[in-house]
Amino acid sequence: MKRVKVCLLGFGGIARSHLKAYHKLTERNAPVDLVAICDIDPSQFTKGVSMNLGGSGAESLEAYHLYTDAEEMIRNEQPDVVDICLPSFLHCEYAIKMMKMGCNVLSEKPMALSSAQCAEMISVAKETGKYLMVGQCLRFEPAYNFLKDRLSDGSFGPIHYAHFDRLSALPLWGFEQWFRDSERSGGCILDMHIHDVDMVRYLFGEPKSVSAVTTGYECQWQVVNSRFEYENGTLIVADGSWDEARSSKFYAGYRVRFADAEVFYDDSTVTVRPNDGEEYVADLPKSTRMADEIECLALTVLGVSTDQRISATEAAKTVALVEKLRESAAHNGTPIRI
Ligand SMILES: NC(=O)c1ccc[n+]([C@@H]2O[C@H](COP(=O)([O-])OP(=O)(O)OC[C@H]3O[C@@H](n4cnc5c(N)ncnc54)[C@H](O)[C@@H]3O)[C@@H](O)[C@H]2O)c1
Structure with missing residues (x-):
C-alpha cells in the first residue's frame, strides 16, 4: 500500500501527544510516516512542556527534518498531509495556505474561531480537492x-x-x-x-x-x-x-x-x-484516540476509508x-x- 507522508506544524503542548501517536502508528504498521516538524520558536525542539493533560520532557527529534518556516517545510518535503497543531487563531490561515500548497490537512480543534472562517476553509477544501479534517479526538x-x-x-x-x-x-x-x-x-x-x-x-x-x-x-x-x-x-x-x-x-x-x-x-x-x-x-x-484520528485521515487520503467522523463539515457545525x-x-x- 502507498504510504502517507506527514509534516507536523507547531510543536507546542498538544504536538507532543501527536508525536506519541505517530510512534504508536509505526508500532501498528500503519501506512503513515512523519517526516518533518516545524515551529516558529526553535527552542520548542529542545525543551519539554507541562500542560493540563500532563507533562512531557524534551523529545528526541533526530528522525525528523526540523524547520522554523512552514512554507519552506512544505516546499522541501512535499507532504501528503500537514498536521496543524498551531494556536487556534492560526488554524484558518494555515489550513487554507497548506491546502493551496497542495496538502491535505488535519487541524487541531477548534476548527477555527468562527463559522465564517470554517466556511472559508471548507470552500478552499472544495476548490483545491484536498481533505480537511479536524481533531475532534473524543x-x-x-x-x-x-x-x-x-x-x-x-x-x-x-x-x-x-x-x-x-x-x-x-x-x-x-x-x-x-x-x-x-x-x-x-x-x-x-x-x-x-x-x-x-x-x-x-x-x-x-x-x-x-x-x-x-x-x-x-x-x-x-x-x-x-x-x-x-x-x-x-x-x-x-x-x-x-x-x-x-x-x-x-x-x-x-x-x-x-x-x-x-x-x-x-x-x-x-x-x-x-x-x-x-x-x-x-x-x-485502552484509548489511542490521537493515533486513531491520524490513521483515519491517512486511510481517507489513501482512499481506503470513508469514515467521516471528523470531517470539516461536522467540526464546523460544532x-x-x-x-x-x-x-x-x-x-x-x-x-x-x-
Ligand atoms: N485535542 C485536544 O484535546 C487538544 C488539547 C490541547 C490543545 N489542543 C489544541 O491544539 C492547538 C495547539 O495547542 P497547544 O496547547 O499545543 O498550544 P501551544 O501554544 O503550546 O503550541 C503552539 C505552537 O505553535 C508554534 N507556532 C506559533 N505560530 C507559529 C507559526 N506561524 N509557525 C510555526 N509554529 C508556530 C508555537 O511556537 C507553539 O510551539 C490549539 O488549537 C488547541 O486548542 C487540542
Missing part, C-alpha cells in the same frame, strides 16, 4: 463510544438525561499566552468545552434549543454551563471551566441516565449501574453550536432555537 475515545454504542443498540433503553464535565486550571503553557486572550483562543467555551459540545452533537444529534451562562476572571468565557434540549424531552447539561485551582488535575467525566441503567465516567473508568443487577466496570480498550451558546450567554441564558 470521537475516537472508547469511554464516549461506549455511550454511542449503547444509544445505537438500545441495550440500556432510551436516554433521559446526561451531564458532561471538563475542568482545568487556566492553560499557561501556550505561545505568547494565547489561551488567556479570548480574542485568540475563544476562551474555555470554544477551546475545551467544545469537546463536550461536539460530543453532544455526535451522540444525540442537533438539539432543538440551547442555552448557556458563562463568566470569566482571567479571560472571557472562562467558565460555562450549557444546556441542550431535545424534541423528545432529553436534557443534556455540560460544564466547562478554566478556573480550577492551579494544584488541581485536569478532569473530564460524565454521568448518563438511560431508562434501564446509569453510566458514569470519572476520567479513567466507565461504571454501569443497572436498575436491576450489580454495578460493573465496562471492559474497554463551532456553529458554540456560537449559539455564546449568543444565549450574551442574553443571560435565554434559550436559542436551533
Whole structure:
C-alpha cells in the first residue's frame, strides 16, 4: 500500500501527544510516516512542556527534518498531509495556505474561531480537492463510544438525561499566552468545552434549543454551563471551566441516565449501574484516540476509508453550536432555537 507522508506544524503542548501517536502508528504498521516538524520558536525542539493533560520532557527529534518556516517545510518535503497543531487563531490561515500548497490537512480543534472562517476553509477544501479534517479526538475515545454504542443498540433503553464535565486550571503553557486572550483562543467555551459540545452533537444529534451562562476572571468565557434540549424531552447539561485551582488535575467525566441503567465516567473508568443487577466496570480498550484520528485521515487520503467522523463539515457545525451558546450567554441564558 502507498504510504502517507506527514509534516507536523507547531510543536507546542498538544504536538507532543501527536508525536506519541505517530510512534504508536509505526508500532501498528500503519501506512503513515512523519517526516518533518516545524515551529516558529526553535527552542520548542529542545525543551519539554507541562500542560493540563500532563507533562512531557524534551523529545528526541533526530528522525525528523526540523524547520522554523512552514512554507519552506512544505516546499522541501512535499507532504501528503500537514498536521496543524498551531494556536487556534492560526488554524484558518494555515489550513487554507497548506491546502493551496497542495496538502491535505488535519487541524487541531477548534476548527477555527468562527463559522465564517470554517466556511472559508471548507470552500478552499472544495476548490483545491484536498481533505480537511479536524481533531475532534473524543470521537475516537472508547469511554464516549461506549455511550454511542449503547444509544445505537438500545441495550440500556432510551436516554433521559446526561451531564458532561471538563475542568482545568487556566492553560499557561501556550505561545505568547494565547489561551488567556479570548480574542485568540475563544476562551474555555470554544477551546475545551467544545469537546463536550461536539460530543453532544455526535451522540444525540442537533438539539432543538440551547442555552448557556458563562463568566470569566482571567479571560472571557472562562467558565460555562450549557444546556441542550431535545424534541423528545432529553436534557443534556455540560460544564466547562478554566478556573480550577492551579494544584488541581485536569478532569473530564460524565454521568448518563438511560431508562434501564446509569453510566458514569470519572476520567479513567466507565461504571454501569443497572436498575436491576450489580454495578460493573465496562471492559474497554485502552484509548489511542490521537493515533486513531491520524490513521483515519491517512486511510481517507489513501482512499481506503470513508469514515467521516471528523470531517470539516461536522467540526464546523460544532463551532456553529458554540456560537449559539455564546449568543444565549450574551442574553443571560435565554434559550436559542436551533
Ligand atoms: N485535542 C485536544 O484535546 C487538544 C488539547 C490541547 C490543545 N489542543 C489544541 O491544539 C492547538 C495547539 O495547542 P497547544 O496547547 O499545543 O498550544 P501551544 O501554544 O503550546 O503550541 C503552539 C505552537 O505553535 C508554534 N507556532 C506559533 N505560530 C507559529 C507559526 N506561524 N509557525 C510555526 N509554529 C508556530 C508555537 O511556537 C507553539 O510551539 C490549539 O488549537 C488547541 O486548542 C487540542
